[in-house]
Amino acid sequence: MAGLKYLSGFGNEFASEDPRCPGALPEGQNSPQVCPYGLYAEQLSGSAFTCPRGTNKRSWLYRILPSVQHKPFSPITCGNLTDDWNEVEPDPNQLRWKPFIITKALEKKVDFVEGLHTICGAGDSKSRNGIAIHIYTCNTSMIDRCFQNSDGDFLIVPQQGEILVTTEFGKMMVEPNEICVIQHGMRFSVDVFGETRGYILEVYGAHFELPDLGPIGANGLANPRDFLTPVAWFEDRTVASGYTIINKYQGKLFSCQQDFSPFNVVAWHGNYAPYKYNLENFMVINCVAFDHADPSIFTVLTAKSTRPGVAIADFVIFPPRWGVADHTFRPPYYHRNCMSEFMGLIKGRYEAKEEGFQCGGASLHSMMTPHGPDADCFEKNSTAKLKPERVAEGNMAFMFESSFSMAVTKWGLETCQRLDKSYYKCWEPLKKHFNPNWKPGSM
Structure with missing residues (x-):
C-alpha cells in the first residue's frame, strides 16, 4: 500500500516526513528552540529512559499541536471490554467457540472500540504484568474519534474484512492474513469497509519482538525486512463538534474532547512505531x-x-x-x-x-x-x-x-x-488400541 516503507529491523532508527512539508525533521537535534514549520516537538517513550540502548524505545513526533491540549478525561462505559478475571468461576475444561457474530449495520452501527469483547486474560495492567485476549466485531468506521491503549500493546489479527488503521505515524491497510501491532500509548483510528471481525492479543509491560533464532542461525521464521511501518501523514483539521480521544487506562475506558485531529504529526523519527506484517512471508x-x-x-x-x-x-x-x-x-x-x-x-x-x-x-x-x-x-x-x-x-x-x-x-x-x-465429544470416539501381545513389526 502507498504510504508504507520497509522497517529494516526492530530497534533501529527510522525517520519519515510528510512530502508536503520537506525539511520538517529538525537537523542535528531532537528539540530545537523553534522547530521547522512552527511545529511542536513531542517524545513518545515506550521504555524507561534508562533502559539499555538495545532495548530503549522512543520516537520524536513533530506535530501541529501537542497531545497535551485536551479537556479532562471522564469515565465511559466499557461495554464488553474488561480486566475483571474473577467475574465468573474458573473453568479448566477444553473450550471452543463458534464464529463470533458481527452485528448487521442495519440493526446497529458498531465501530472498532464499541466492538471490542474480552474473552480471557490474566495478570494486572496496574503492575504491568499480564495479557488479555479480545475479539473485535464491527461494521462502521470510527468517525472523529481515536483510541489509545495506556495499558499495553495490541497485536491485531484481522479475520474478515480489511481495516485501514490511521495512526499518529501514518496509515496502514491491514488485510486478513496480515497482522499489525499498535504499541503502548499510540493513538489510532480504524476504518472498515463492511462487516469486520478479528482477534487481538494485548500484553502489559513488554513489547513484541522477534524471537531469538539460536541454532537456526541467521535466517528463518519472520525476517525483519518484511515488517512495514507507515510514512508520516498528517491532517490539519479542526473539528467544531469536538474530536474524541478514548483512553484505555488500568482496564477502564475514559474519553476526552479536543477541537483538532490527533493525526497532526508532520514528521517523526525513532525506533518506536506501529508496524504490520504479511504472514505469507x-x-x-x-x-x-x-x-x-x-x-x-x-x-x-x-x-x-x-x-x-x-x-x-x-x-x-x-x-x-x-x-x-x-x-x-x-x-x-x-x-x-x-x-x-x-x-x-x-x-x-x-x-x-x-x-x-x-x-x-x-x-x-x-x-x-x-x-x-x-x-x-x-x-x-x-x-x-x-x-x-x-x-x-x-x-x-x-x-x-x-x-x-x-x-x-x-x-x-x-x-x-x-x-x-459439545466440544469434548470430539474425543469420545477414541478407541483403545492396546494389545498386550504386540511384537515388533506387528500392527
Whole structure:
C-alpha cells in the first residue's frame, strides 16, 4: 500500500516526513528552540529512559499541536471490554467457540472500540504484568474519534474484512492474513469497509519482538525486512463538534474532547512505531526426519517475561508447509502444557480438527488442560501412507500462547452464546488400541 516503507529491523532508527512539508525533521537535534514549520516537538517513550540502548524505545513526533491540549478525561462505559478475571468461576475444561457474530449495520452501527469483547486474560495492567485476549466485531468506521491503549500493546489479527488503521505515524491497510501491532500509548483510528471481525492479543509491560533464532542461525521464521511501518501523514483539521480521544487506562475506558485531529504529526523519527506484517512471508522451519516438532518453531513474535525462555505471550502461526517426517504421527501430539493456548482460524480448515473449529471462532486449552487431535484425525493419520505432502494448503491457523493461567470472562462463557458445549465429544470416539501381545513389526 502507498504510504508504507520497509522497517529494516526492530530497534533501529527510522525517520519519515510528510512530502508536503520537506525539511520538517529538525537537523542535528531532537528539540530545537523553534522547530521547522512552527511545529511542536513531542517524545513518545515506550521504555524507561534508562533502559539499555538495545532495548530503549522512543520516537520524536513533530506535530501541529501537542497531545497535551485536551479537556479532562471522564469515565465511559466499557461495554464488553474488561480486566475483571474473577467475574465468573474458573473453568479448566477444553473450550471452543463458534464464529463470533458481527452485528448487521442495519440493526446497529458498531465501530472498532464499541466492538471490542474480552474473552480471557490474566495478570494486572496496574503492575504491568499480564495479557488479555479480545475479539473485535464491527461494521462502521470510527468517525472523529481515536483510541489509545495506556495499558499495553495490541497485536491485531484481522479475520474478515480489511481495516485501514490511521495512526499518529501514518496509515496502514491491514488485510486478513496480515497482522499489525499498535504499541503502548499510540493513538489510532480504524476504518472498515463492511462487516469486520478479528482477534487481538494485548500484553502489559513488554513489547513484541522477534524471537531469538539460536541454532537456526541467521535466517528463518519472520525476517525483519518484511515488517512495514507507515510514512508520516498528517491532517490539519479542526473539528467544531469536538474530536474524541478514548483512553484505555488500568482496564477502564475514559474519553476526552479536543477541537483538532490527533493525526497532526508532520514528521517523526525513532525506533518506536506501529508496524504490520504479511504472514505469507513467514519462512517455515520444520522437521525433515521424524517426530512432530514443537509449535515454538512457528513463532512470529514474542513478548518476553523476566524468566529466560518463558514468554508472557507468543504469537504462533501454522502456515502452509511440507510434511515429510517418516515413521511419525504427523499432526500435533496429545499433550498437557504449562502454557495456555488460545487458537483462532483466519482461513481454511485446521488440519488437526477439520470439523467444528471454524474461521472466526476460537478455542482455549488452559494450563495443563489435555488436548490434541480429534478422533477422526487420529484414526486417519495413524494408518495414512506416509509420503511428502502439503500441509495446511490454503489455511492459516494461529495461536496466542502464554505462561499465564487464563481466566475466561462472563462474556466468553455466557453472554456471547457462541460457546460450543459439545466440544469434548470430539474425543469420545477414541478407541483403545492396546494389545498386550504386540511384537515388533506387528500392527
